[in-house]
């Protein structure tokens with residue numbers, strides 16, 4: 001894969017291009033609304049949802065506030081179970097560790113489970129440079145990889161592609177990577193999935209090294225947990241001889257029992273299922289069953305910087321369910337690529353600038369890639385107050401001394417995009433109203449000069465949603 | 480180990496300068512007032528949830544299990560299956576008797592392959608697993624609320640690969656293995672064992688969010704609930 005997020009245009013430019021792409025907008029709209037509705041139904045089934053959410057938040061906060069303790073505990077328990085633990089301060093070090101581990105096996109190919117962490121560090125590209133081929137085995141990641149494309153969503157990375165495009169990609173590219181697509185392949189999803197099954201089975205049955213991430217790493221027991229749907233995860237975690245898992249340090253949770261919270265909240269907020277089709281857990285190595293060599297690479301790569309920010313720290317609670325993407329009116333119109341980061345949508349808008357710092361143009365523009373409507377906070381299963389962090393980061397961008405012009409540009413470019421048609425304006429106004437008291441009369445920092453000569457739009461007293469709720473309640477009472 | 484270990488831990492500690500030095504992990508309170516169960520437990524719910532995932536489900540009396548296994552395998556048209564080494568022989572006895580007398584016996588070869596893998600390389604090869612028509616196993620726990628079956632490599636379950644490579648999985652759940660909800664399952668399971676949680680057959684929604692059953696794991700899951 002040669003595509004890269006580096007050097008991508010800033011959010012407003014990318015968003016302008018993306019919103020002009022009718023096919024992309026259609027695909028995105030259909031997808032986000034479908035998942036959104038399913039999620040609401042699945043969450044609605046649990047009458048203790050708010051308590052599960054509070055518990056999940058608290059478990060993550062406990063972990064983060066004592067992360068040094070839990071990391072040491074995790075290392076000890078993984079080691080005791082027969083695994084080896086490696087620490088990677090940054091992307092380059094993580095890539096070097098993985099490359100060396102693969103080289104030590106003598107293999108030049110590996111299979112991969114979909115993993116945000118390895119995308120973040122550009123592992124596939126680093127391996128390619130070292131002469132090692134990494135095969136993505138998640139169907140969507142396969143589509144992205146074969147299409148020499150970039151993922152656009154955490155959960156459904158190929159959400160921006162429709163079936164006809166996927167068929168074309170398979171027919172054009174599969175042969176070069178292994179088993180070719182069958183003649184007469186149609187664009188029926190069933191036929192496309194079958195083609196992927198045949199194409200990948202050959203890889204699974206012959207490849208000796210696998211790389212994965214993990215959804216959770218349990219400090220108490222050293223257990224790693226991967227949730228998935230297709231079975232490609234199970235294939236990678238079970239068949240190879242060597243398994244290498246690259247895991248962000250924030251994925252740690254204290255105890256095995258804590259999992260009962262996240263195994264309820266993650267699938268329901270993510271795909272809207274009561275439970276995802278497959279979950280695998282493993283603790284070190286099991287003689288006679290699965291890989292006999294297991295390496296855990298603990299990745300920092302900016303996470304300790306995020307941890308240092310008391311407001312922004314909460315972004316590390318994220319369990320990557322993608323509910324905030326699916327609910328976000330900005331994401332729905334721009335798609336994931338516009339964020340120029342492996343972490344798109346609202347969570348990307350706060351995580352990327354924190355991981356990389358707000359020095360770059362893209363990173364500085366991301367905190368403005370939001371209408372602050374607060375919907376992302378409402379759906380988040382670990383109660384990350386994304387709007388709070390966005391405003392906090394805007395302040396950071398704004399107060400970065402001497403950057404006034406840059407800030408105004410970033411903010412206004414984003415605003416222009418939001419304001420350039422009536423519908424969006426309406427949306428933005430409702431959104432601002434529900435953003436509680438976050439919007440000041442005069443913007444802080446260097447942008448303040450702009451508000452000295454311009455009025456911020458009036459904010460209606462009642463947001464659309466509040467109005468709607470009151471109206472519905474009234475209706476129910478009457479009937 | 481490496482310099483990075485110390486560096487990362489030092490950075491984490493520095494980042495947490497705001498956390499009072501006297502604070503211990505348990506001081507950060509975790510409210511655990513969420514429900515242990517959502518009150519919809521039991522075999523009926525399990526059946527409902529499994530069917531929601533488009534698994535095929537039957538309820539059978541204990542003494543009818545061998546007949547039910549045979550019937551399922553015959554409906555499926557299976558000619559060879561794999562089972563964990565310790566799967567009770569009685570479970571598949573009716574089926575082997577029935578096909579054993581048939582003319583196809585020679586063509587079918589050994590209809591039941593037993594996987595004796597015990598850590599010293601005696602298990603079946605991937606080629607053999609890829610060639611069989613299905614797998615029959617028991618399970619460790621089943622969760623009614625979510626329709627999840629958990630395998631832990633214990634009795635009657637075998638290595639993880641057995642339930643992964645064949646295209647058809649016939650799983651036997653005893654009534655006493657059914658728990659109401661996720662918290663009970665987590666509490667019952669031993670994290671030191673490799674666990675596979677199965678909620679319906681393999682599925683993908685990656686192509687325009689159309690659900691397609693099966694990309695890699697078994698495309699058909701059939702469950703016999705006993706008792």
Ligand code: SF4
Pocket residue numbers: 317318319320321322323324325347376379380381382383384
């Ligand atoms: S921020 Fe919250 S809603 Fe968004 S992906 Fe992370 S956990 Fe999910």
